Amino acid sequence: MPIVNVSSEFEAKVRDALHMAQQHQDEAYRFMAVEVPVYAQMMPDQQQAVAGGCPSCTYLGLWADRWRGFPDQPHGTIWLFEDGIRKQGGHLGEKVYATLLHEFEHALGRDHVLDAIKANKALGIRPYAVRGRCCGGR
Numbered sequence: 208m209p210i211v212n213v214s215s216e217f218e219a220k221v222r223d224a225l226h227m228a229q230q231h232q233d234e235a236y237r238f239m240a241v242e243v244p245v246y247a248q249m250m251p252d253q254q255q256a257v258a259g260g261c262p263s264c265t266y267l268g269l270w271a272d273r274w275r276g277f278p279d280q281p282h283g284t285i286w287l288f289e290d291g292i293r294k295q296g297g298h299l300g301e302k303v304y305a306t307l308l309h310e311f312e313h314a315l316g317r318d319h320v321l322d323a324i325k326a327n328k329a330l331g332i333r334p335y336a337v338r339g340r341c342c343g344g345r
């Protein structure tokens with residue numbers, strides 16, 4: 208898991224979340240947890256925020272099918288953002304895990320549906336996707 212300027216606590220939570228996802232009952236999540244590179248980053252840069260469709264939004268995560276400067280991957284690339292996830296408050300590990308599953312949904316083309324929404328609801332998290340392209344894009 209590549210790391211960009213995040214705290215060691217956040218890095219550990221991302222590793223834990225990936226480990227949990229590798230044991231998820233949903234085979235698609237297990238697959239994504241192995242196949243999709245996940246980067247931990249403090250916050251999106253301006254290009255990422257623009258690509259996500261909302262330059263002024265606080266981002267928890269982002270999925271892109273390809274991104275300049277990163278190797279092309281068959282199922283895209285995911286970033287998890289410490290600043291946005293911490294701003295949600297609550298249990299950091301649970302929020303990281305919910306965000307990771309949410310971004311897997313984007314990688315799977317199941318945007319904002321099914322398990323990620325249920326997981327967020329179970330954790331008391333409002334779906335943060337108020338716009339169709341809020342969390343992914345080029």
Ligand SMILES: [Zn+2]
Pocket residue numbers: 309313319336341342343
């Ligand atoms: Zn989303």
